Amino acid sequence: MSTALKAWIGGLVALVLVGLVSGIVVFAKGLVVTGLTDRVPWGLWIALDLSSISLGAGAFILSAIVYLLNLRQFESVARVAVLIGFLGYSSAMLALALDIGRPDRFWHPLVYWNVHSVLWEVTMCVVLYFTVLALELSTVLLESPFFERWAAAPRVAHTLHQFTPVLAVAGLLLSLLHQSSLGATYGVVAARPLWYKPSLPVLFILSAAAGGVSMTTFATLLVSMLQRRWVVGREVINRLAILAGSAMAAYLYLKLWDWAATTYYSNIPAREVGLSLLLQTTPYGETFWWIEVLLGGIVPMIIFLWPRMRENDYMLLLGCALAITGVVMLRWNVTISGLVVPQDWSPGVAFLFPRLSYHPTLPEIGAFLGIIAYALLAFTLAVRYLPVYPMVRETE
């Protein structure tokens, strides 16, 4: 193990410890240690849930392409996509365990159903899909050298592997549902004019497709560059980039019309008032146009779809990083913008209530960093010790 790798792992372990301490503080004292309030009850951790789930979307897209379409050239990245999906969803669950007021009742949505709640649907889908991911990932684990001492391992792995197409269909169904309904969680809230629109579920799934494939591409390209060998064929990486770029183009097209239809060609007073408050008092305008649209959308789309650009490793790596940033920014902006605009329920004048603010506290940031470090650490160790890139082993 090189010194750089040791330092990287050491740093991540330290951050995981910071996260653990933060988690203990939250469990001991309650959510009062966060910057959340009754009027801004969701914040950094919710943005983390949404982002890590969206960046895990490569798993369902690539599983579907490989096992349903039988496009075997993508098979070499299906495993790493599933691994990233598993880490993304488990990160979201860790954040949720901290975020809900009664983590001891995490199982309630599974037993007490309210089928009309978008959040119930999200919970059920996420739990089921997490199971799918765990089963898909278990075949990788069973093939690792550790399980060679267990004679039945290859047989179990083979049996599980036969179910992969079934899992891929289940994964496609569950992912289409919950990646969209995470956007619907905001889109159905009639009380908040900035959220209340049917485009949000579709914006969420299209951006998740772009972000998820970008994340898979980023990880694969970075691992190849660090190990100084191609863990998958460079041509596969090019095709991933085309896939991410196409999803990004679809997302940007919808985003253009979402913006045009809700703000440029129409003006519902409540939405206009809320938006102007955001533009005047928050960096919403700058982050929307510069990060969500330009740097996190248009620029990576061009890099992905322009052959000379995507064939340059550093350029493609930058494109993936930008796409990921844009997809995360969308989730942060949607969550916070809808909440900090006060609800004018009183019949008196609008702007009676000042704009609300939200500042994450140290325990919130600590847990946030700890969860991200957990995912990075698990990914690093998995790439090192598990057959995540099966083609490499075959050629060695």
Next chain:
Amino acid sequence: MSDKDKASPVINRRKFLELLGAAGFSTAVAAALTVPFAGRKARASGREGESEHHWVMVIDLSLCIGCQYCVYACQAVNDVATDMRWNVYLLDQTETGKPFHMTRPCLHCQNPPCADVCPVHATYQRGDGLVVMDYERCIGCRYCMVACPYDVRRFNWEARSDENPYEPEWGSAEVERRPRGVVEKCTFCIHRIDRGLEQGLTPGVDRAATPACVNICPVGARKFGDLNDPDSEVARIIATKPTFRLREELGTEPNVYYVPAEGMVIA
């Protein structure tokens, strides 16, 4: 990578159709799972039980003097944390700049968005119109707080060990404190209504069966009663006086009616 793979295009027509088919199938299954539930919809989450009553509150803004006794009585009787308000007071002004006193309990909407979004049915609507909380079931996800158009919901951010400064001056606690990590809100003093009905009392008429905020109001600006009873005071006021409800355009159908303050223009 085999030579055959290299030669083939990224995706051919047949494979494209297969993917389209799989995606279409998944969408169809998703829709099929959703539609039977949607078909039942009159009010999304449905009501629990039938009732001959329909509880409403009337707040007469032209009478309110802004003493905030209703706030204090609520804090004491429902043992609400001091930094929390179930019943909110606000010095508001009309569009012409004339000040008036605004108070707002939970509006107990006929179509409560909070009940629709709750993933576990911890908040639901009873047949008599009351929107109630099951503190034993709430997981503390706070989606109801996000969805409520009126900012009535409060979260227990920490465990409580404080003294209630409104006791005993403004009344004494009639309900248990809520545990850390659950959401709470105004109940229309549901404990008084239910116990009162058992004893043959009439909520809104008999004080023991009437919300604390209504009883304590020194000018009678708050009225409570059964809208299904045409002889009740609330039914008479709503039938004879101009009234409005908050954010009516959302279709939540609140069960709190306001009589406008002087100089207030209502649509």
